[in-house]
Amino acid sequence: MSLPPGFLDELRNRVPISRVIGRKVVWDQRKSNQARGDWWAPCPFHQEKSASFHCDDQKGFYYCFGCHAKGDALTFLREADGLEFMEAVKVLAAEAGLAMPEPDPRQRERTDRRTKLLEVTEAACRWFRLQLQTGAAAEARDYLARRGLDRAAEDRFEIGFAPDNRTALTQALKEKGFDEAMIVEAGMSAKPDGGGAAYDRFRGRIIFPIRDGQGRCIGFGGRSMDPNARAKYLNSPETPLFDKGRNLYHVAPARAAVAKGQPLIVAEGYMDVIALARAGFEGAVAPLGTAITEDQLRLMWRINPEPVIALDGDAAGQRAAQRLIDLALPMTGPGQALRFVILPAGQDPDDLIKAAGRGAMQALLDQARPLVDLLWAREIEGQVFDSPERKAALDKRLLDAIGRIPDELTRRHYADEIKRKTWELLNRSGRNQSARPKQGGSGRSTDRRGGPSTGSRAPRPAIHVDTTLAGETLLEGASLLICALRPELVAAVETRLERLIPRDADRAALLHDLLSHDDSPAGREGLERLRKDAHLGLTPSVICSQEADSVAAILSNLLDRLEAQRAAGAELARAEAEIQGEADEGLTWRMQQIARARHRAERPELETTGDLNEDRDALSAQLQDWLSGEIWRKPPRR
Structure with a gap:
């Protein structure tokens, strides 16, 4: 059904978005400003206690600084209530008192x-x-x-x-x-x-x-x-009403339970869902007599960004898990993850709850494993890695799987986790053990504990992306500290700050406070930690004493370098996921060029490409040079 031009705009103008969202949240009256149409509440899309969900009546949009959910009133109705687009339009039209256009x-x-x-x-x-x-x-x-x-x-x-x-x-x-x-x-x-x-x-x-x-x-x-x-x-057969691949059993009660903070649990059958719901796990659903489909996955993610898949411990449950891995990888990313619970062999949720009570099921849910763990377990199950060819085959299978993930940042973290697991598997003693075997008295290779070596070595890393972490952390901290000490500069870089997404919770809270012009305990704690940081301890006095234009230029330079560094890291992750087999000369040259580009982003004043693993003290000294006005005037090298 087509809608006349301007109809949706009229709907949005007639119904304040806070009225639509207010039915699902409790507004934080201390933080909200009702007269300005500025509203804050705990996010209805993920569990939290602080009010990081912002709703603006004037702009007609909402945004969560925690899970980054955003949209207008129609988007909210679709995501929160699982409505189709036209169903959401009808709900909003009824709220606005507008008649729906006559269909053909x-x-x-x-x-x-x-x-x-x-x-x-x-x-x-x-x-x-x-x-x-x-x-x-x-x-x-x-x-x-x-x-x-x-x-x-x-x-x-x-x-x-x-x-x-x-x-x-x-x-x-x-x-x-x-x-x-x-x-x-x-x-x-x-x-x-x-x-x-x-x-x-x-x-x-x-x-x-x-x-x-x-x-x-x-x-x-x-x-x-x-x-x-x-x-x-x-x-039921496929009908105009029923499509088993697009629906879930018990979906409406589960959505209401998830909105109140319960996890979304995906079981295998009707009786499993009923047993879970009666035991207090009311966010339980089940596919309808078939393997989980793409449409069902999307429906789950509209309800909860991280459903827990509870599979029976029998062979059929294992096969279902393997199928779901291949289905989910091309769809996974931020806000679309899965965790898995594998029940004891021969038991389903109903059996487990009857035999051991609700606590046993809760214990399994608390230990739910991420998708990457099941991918890893599938690829190494029953395998022996005692030759270079077998190790290479493992690398290729894993890289092929990771390469199907569309989101670059997610793919990068998968690659990091797979490298860690591969190191532990092939070296037996983790990252800190030397990969060079010692020779025992019999002439056989032995490891550090004196036992026979497996002959395994760590997988060849394309580029160790963690070498930039210290630099990213320092640049990010300096940028946040400058904004906190000179808040008049925030407006000019607001859109760039929104893209930071700090890994540290206190820094994330400080960023949220800067963007929302608020002051929270977590944000204050983040600021104090930055002020006390040994590598940033000299910056507050310098920042506060300089002219606004100079500090603004310093801040812009810091953000330029941070963005360049993160862009280089994303490119490395993409190239790493594309590696097939052994590296040839062209690939080696490409990786060297990327590494040099990243190094220039970190140290633009250096012409050489020495040790890429710069320590924090060197980076801190560079920051002090920036803040003293010696380097920041130089444009970053791209």
Whole structure:
């Protein structure tokens, strides 16, 4: 459906964004300025106690300084409530008191058709629930009781029963006024290939209603009571309402629980979700009888940036984990991560909670492993690395996998973690052990502990990106200290400061205070740490005593160098991920040029390319030269 020009702008102008967001957050009244339309609250998209989520009524946008979520009112409705775009527009239009533009006749017909199909599924849901209380469902009730579900649980999750009757549901729906074609289109019945009357799809099964993010019944899942049934679980077919690859079981209650601070846990089946939710893990969802799809991953990330995948400890669970690794790598990045919990062999969440209680499940969740750990475990499982060829094959597999990650910064951190793991695997004693083996009395190689050496060595690093960390930290700290001591300079470099993203929490809080013109305890602590830093201890007096133009030029120079250094690091990570096999002369030359460019960014006044691993004292001395006015006038070399 197309919208007329200006309609969305009119919506945004009529409804203050704070009114939309205010239903999901509690505003910090001490920090907010209601008269100016300037609002602050703890972010609804990630767990935090401080108010780092900013909402500006005049601009109509929100931004979180913690998780960097941002957007307008429509974006918020889509991210917080999982709405489709047009659904969000309708919600905002109702809030603004504006009538939605009339759709074209075909669109109106499709909308009306969908509404009628939802009426069919809701009527079927009510009928299934009534059948669970009949005599024909005695075996089903016994099964649910053995699984620990009482009547309250059955009502909470709307569990029902489909009797083993070929046409019972179809006839019941017809009696309510639904025609057969509509019943078939909703997925409740099927037509024989050779013609004839429609028959019920679900027969002799316990029924689990599947609802979308808006709580509408779009389909069903059924567990067979017959152990010899061809399919233990059966889902609704693909219909205009139901697409099993784009929905999750229990998604609406899970979204509400995650908004209150609970983790998003992805289990394998309906009963696992029910067991988790009843144990207090209400942010539990499950894919619908199939492997997790790209659309389901995106839906999970709209709810929570780091879902926890809880897989059964059997072979099927392991295979599911391997498939998910390959699916998630090309999609992962900041705000789109996964963690994994592998349950004990032979147990699912329901079994574990019954056997060991809620605490056992919580302990596993607390130890959830990141995606990089599962990637590593998959590539080394059952392997012996006793030859250069096998080591090279491991490097190639890992580099191929990392190269699929689209975000440069994420790819860089994956490469760092893989290098660390490879070093530990191949050298047995971590980074601090020399890679050169000692010769034992028998002539065999021995390691430092006197044992036989494996003959392994550390993998050839393309470039050790950590050599710039000291310089980045110093440049970043100096920039923040100057801004804190001379706040009148912040406005001129505000957009550049927003790109800093400090790794240190106190520095991040100080940056947040500078950009929001606020003063928080964490920010004050960050400032005091910078003032006491031995490498920055001389700068406050110099900064405060110089003219504003001079200090502004110094600050601009510092940010130039920091950005150049980080850009060089990103290029190194990209090149490292692209390495295939042994380096040739062209690749070696390319890496040397990148390294020299980074070195010039750190030390522009040097013409040589000596030791790239400059220590902090040398960098601090350079900073003092900048602040004394000797070097900052020289433009940085790009």
